[in-house]
Amino acid sequence: MGVQDSDRYVVAFEQASNHDVSLIGGKCAGLASLMAAGAMVPPGFAVTTRAYLETLTARNLASEIRTRIEAVTEQDVGAQANVACEIQNLIRSEPISNRIADAIRFGYESLCARVSCDLPVAVRSSGTSEDMPDASFAGQGDTYLWTVGANAVVDRVRDCWASLFTARAMAYRGKHNLVHLDQAMAVGVQQMVDARAAGVAMSLDPSNGDRSKIVIESVWGLGEPLVSGQATPDYIVVDKVLLEPIKRVVASKPTELVADIANQTTVLREVEEARRNVASLTEPQIRAVARIVKAVERSFGAPQDVEWAIDPRRTEDEGVVLLQCRPETVWSRKACSPVASKSYAPGIEGVLSTLMAPLASRKH
């Protein structure tokens, strides 16, 4: 890490591989290690937890929040919701110190200098307890896409901090006996990809835990409708060893989410007839996604769950970039070979049982 003041508040992803989760949050740490693992990730930086914590202390926000939380019981859902709302407004209305705001602006300008000016970025919460293998807490913090301009980025960072206190997040912490103010929040700022297709991939088959497969889901355009469950994706199963697609189900995809950069937002538009029932990934793209997922899993030593996109401006790796990566949490806790645990006879006895129970009759 350098010695500049801004380094205390922002860290570029590619320089962050050694930072722990408590400084840049799980999501950014994931992206940093993805880069370190050699995967193509859109460039960006983390606004560290230090920025958040200093803001809390500098403005005495922490004690204001604590007072409000202690005023209501966990059982009182209505009051909880009101408190959550109040706290969020409190955070949003507090100006950020110039040192921190400047550091964020510096981070954004540096990114623009690297890619292009007025770069649309995603501003995402990167909590210190989410994305951990022991607690599937994905999607709890806010995400702001297609943000353009340094001041807008500063505002969205503050919105992310506020999202730490949604009623849902507070209820979750309550349920898991987590102290609200112990949860620090970092924020990731990352170049947006105007994806041609996007989706998710898992380095095992989530339906049965089979680790010899990579399962990919894919839609046209941006991946958000898929992640939020509002679109039916194409479904592809790839053999992890051969990297060959072995199953493909192409979904009808009547709409796609695309960037509306002028308005710093996205629009859901109709997919033209000819493209609706066409696979959103080509075979080389499928292989590239699978190859990258396999490499990432190998690098992390555990099954992974990634979000990826096809960046039409890139040529290497068929344009595949990774947007997110987290450890798979369901099957990872189980034994290594979850699929079949029956006993097999060796040698001639095994041959005999195979002849006695032919393959086709085993398929149900």
Add this chain to the structure above:
Amino acid sequence: MNAQAKFPSPYELKAPKGAEGWRDLYPYYALFQNERREGDEKQFWFCDAQHWPTPFRPFDTIMADFAVKCLGQYNTRHLLVPPANGVDYRIHNGYLYLSPIAVAPEKIPERVPHFLERAGFYFQNWNKLLDNWHVKVRGVIDALEALRYEPLPDMVPKEWVLEGRGLDNTYYLLENYESALRLCYKAWQYHFEFLNLGYAAYLDFFGFCKEQFPNVPDQAIARMVQGIDVDLFRPDDELKKLAHLAIETGVDAALMSGSVEQALGAVAALPKGKQWLEAWTAAQNPWFNFTSGNGFYSSDKYWIEHLYIPLGYLRNYIVQLRKGITIERPTVQVAAERERITKEYAELLNKEMRPVFEQKLGLARTVFPYVENHNFYIEHWSLGVFWRKMRELNRLFIAAGFWSDPEGLFFLSRNEVRDALWDYCCAWAVGGVPTGPHFWPQRIAQRRKTMDALAEHRPEPALNEPPEVVTEPFTIMLWGITTDRVSAWLKGPTDSSRLEGMAASPGVVEGLARVIRSPDELDQIQDGEILVAPVTAPSWAPVFSKISATVTDIGGMMSHAAIVCREYGLPAVTATGSASAVIKTGQRLRVDGTAGTVEVLAN
């Protein structure tokens, strides 16, 4: 499968036009006979177009007879495979139909101890028994080579008279005919001695992988087991070596033009020509005992009798070498890839499953070389010599005036040949005139017409009502006939621009189709074309260095096309059912050997 979904009954199918008399070409026991209609119609029969893709001549029935019988004897009588007897067979409209015979459930348990003892002995002593198998097969080949079919002389040799032998030349001629049949029969028995066990051990590993890695591609399993240095590739490898040597010794230019005799003559005149010709001759025995078909047909052309075939491939290799193209199979990469794949799958297993995987893979790898190599020793070499001897006998008949058709003998059944030989011998002995020359020519001509008419007709893929589920292990493994495949046949082709088959070798390629129906057409193939054929044979290997993908009508994961394509790293789709009929030469195709699909992109 609903009750209506069934294939036609053979009893209701008419003979193809012009082939009305086809039943006279085949023995009574191999035909659907009205007297046993009730039983035959209860059975499901599938067409074995993988081994007999075209109608076979009367004499060629010998191969169907022996193959089916010898396959059956090992399951039923040698090894007592608990659930499976052999396959029954019928000939219909010139094609072979098979129907597996299951063992009655109550009889299965009593077969188990016998199977464990007998099959267990083979698995435990595999390599030792296989060494002896090679000795036995060489014995058959040497005995076949020693057979002679010479015209009967005017007089019994004086020495035989003076030594008091008391036998004439017909005794030996008739005996040599019987010997040829007997040796062919022996070769077929040996053919199956290890084969069923080899497939069973492979199937055991296959089933294990399918359970541990659900939906693992069949080709992944095949690639873990498949051998690298397979004897079946040796003939092709020999040609590659000869191509290199031709360039090294400077005889390549001389080889490139003219007939075989002209080219070899030109080589002989060169300073190092003798060295090359010695290598060329040395390679022929045994490696040119290699058929361009599968050994089951009298029309097969063996390299050793048609040197223009290997010479043509050799010329192609010389051209490629001159262009700086590597013609060797990428064996190092294939071997490395085999180890990588095996290691990665093994690593996915837990502590309990890992040793099971290693053990089953070990057994599969021990037995599988036989599955790949037996083909060379039996179909190519032993049967090659057998057919050569039968052609020698045919020439004797032609010389004796029995017929002039250059392949006349093969339009007689093997029992009719015995009669004709008797006719010839008896007439010689009595000093009279044989009936054959009056009897056979018109019958042979008629049978040829019938055969031509049969060949115009595509066979029904199956007959009668299929079982709900295909469970017979050998049917699935050897013929690739699964419940899904049968359903697809019943549905018939839905879209002629898109065909589905078995994903036999991975990769996607676009290119122009070249439809090849017989090995004689192989020289039409241009660089980069996609080979489309009813079925391919191992000896087509040399064309695999020119083509970009293969599509066949018939064949499973372990069919020749599949094995060779994986070896050459070419996409292959097998078991499409009708590619060679639907696709036309020159059409632009997209072959996806990973998904098992073929699309016609443009005409």
